[in-house]
Every structure is written in C-alpha cells, then in structure tokens.
Amino acid sequence: MTTHHPDVTLLAHNYVRPDVQAAADFVGDSLELARLARDRVDTPYLVVAGVDFMAETACLLNPTKTVIHPEPFSRCAMALRLTPEDVLAARKRYPDAAVVAYVNTSAEVKAVSDVCCTSANAVDIVNALEEETVLFVPDRNLALYVAARSDKRVIHVPANGCCPVHHALTAEQVRETRRSYPGAEVMVHPETTPEVQAEADFIGSTSGMLKHAVQSTSRTMIVGTEIGLIPLLEKAAPGRRFIPASPYLVCTDMKMITLDVIEEAIERKGPIVTIPEPIASRARNALERMLTLSRG
Ligand code: SF4
Secondary structure, three states: OOOOOOOEEEEEEOOOOHHHHHHOOEEEOHHHHHHHHHHOOOOOEEEEEOOHHHHHHHHHHOOOOEEEOOOOOOOOHHHHOOOHHHHHHHHHHOOOOEEEEEOOOOHHHHHOOOEEEOOOOHHHHHHHOOOOEEEEEOOHHHHHHHHOOOOOEEEEOOOOOOOHHHHOOOHHHHHHHHHHOOOOEEEEOOOOOHHHHHHOOEEOOHHHHHHHHHHOOOOEEEEEOOOOHHHHHHHHOOOOEEEEOOOOOOOHHHHOOOHHHHHHHHHHOOOEOOOOOOHHHHHHHHHHHHHHHOOO
C-alpha cells in the first residue's frame, strides 16, 4: 500500500478483511493501533481500516496528521449505545468514582471520562487508579471480567452495554464446538458473557490470543472472537488449526472496509475525521492517561 501511496500509512484492526490486513502497513488490536498512531506514523495521511472510534482515536493521538476513515458508516454497535449524558448521569450518582471508558466509545464519551482502557489493559488500568469505585463503560461483560480480577467496586454503565457480536456467542455453542474437536483448547474474548468465559481455557484480548497461540502446545484451538483474527492466528502459529467457536462471530461493520473503499478514500483524500474542541482535548487526555498507565 505505501509503495503506491508514499504519503499514506494504512492501519488495520485485527477484525478487518484478510486482504485489507495484507495491504496494511500495520495490523493490530485497539491498544497497538493507538500506540502506532501516536508513535510510528510519519506520513501526512493516516488511513484507519476499522470502525469509527478507531479512526477517532488515531485522530486524537495524532493531531498533526490528516486521518481518513474510508467508510463513515462502519460504526461500532457497542459504542453507539452510550451517550455522554449517560456517563454524566452516572457520575452524579457516584461522585467519588473514576470513569473508565473502554476505547469502544465515541470521542464525546471519552471527553467525560477519566481514563480509557482496551481489553488488553483493562484490569491493569482499573487496578492502577486511586479511586475505590470505578464506573466502567460501556461493556458489561468486560466490566464483569475486570471486577473478578480487582478488589475495586466496578459498576458497569449502562446496565446492558455489550458487543452484539461477542455477546451472542453462547456457552452451548462453545460446548458443541468442543464436542466436534475433542482435545481442542478454547480461547475467548472478555467481551463474551461470563457463562462463555467459564467454558474457556484462556481469556484474552486479540493480541493476548495471538501471543497465547504461539506459546500453546495445543494443535487445535477454538476461537471465541470475531473471525477476522483467524488468518492472523494461522500466520502467527503455522501448523495449528483454528476453529471459530461459532460461524456467526462476524462484525459486519468491520467488514464494510474493503480495498476498493480504501483506494477510493485515498484518491479523494477523505472522508477526513475531525473532532471539535474542547471534546478533542478532553478525550485525548483520557487516552494519553491510558497510554501512560499501561506503559509498564
Ligand atoms: S466486534 Fe463488537 S465491539 Fe468490535 S467493532 Fe464490532 S460491534 Fe464493536
């Protein structure tokens, strides 16, 4: 991609189409892309192959670059469910609590939060805070995962926030896939329900799963996250079999980003992501605080 477009860096999330991943300069999870966007991009244009909040994050961490989100209709269904007003109302109910916003939120929600987190660092971020009570937005399942690994009081807001893709995976589907592949190891994402997590041998972010797959001795692994990770697992750990825990683990918003859409966006240098002040400064503070706290 950079061979043809020397002034463009293409960042791709682990869940986008394999041909988009193959064309990208960098592929990673939300935390890796956030760091890359801030530290490794030296071209004037940055194209983000992922859903809306990922392009916003790149824009917030890279204010001197022009960030292009090739398909503005590619929006995270979980992030869309939470408004800044929801967060402010929860803050009123728990004035002593810190607000931890999963990166899967809008810039407006980040702007009224104290710190961001990703699924890779959520436990570390919550445990690093001084406050004893944490309002965790917006993923209920990730909040419950964190609460089980922290002494803090973790309250999830809203009550039913979730990723519709991961939340739809059932414990019975996991058991059924296990029956079809006896001896296989099961890895799931913390956005899955506690019942699904209870069935798993390993729970982790997409980058955590990639690392675990390389170290594991299992020949077959059942994967409870969006199917875009499967080709990356196959590349990272050749010779192993990776089986989706369900054929329905597909985020249609991630799949809206195609090579054609990217090429067209690069040609017309847009759509450009813009975030007005003071939302941008406040949201950037929450992201920068996450990167500082999760540095170690
Ligand atoms: S997989 Fe879920 S959390 Fe990730 S972008 Fe799609 S809807 Fe959002």
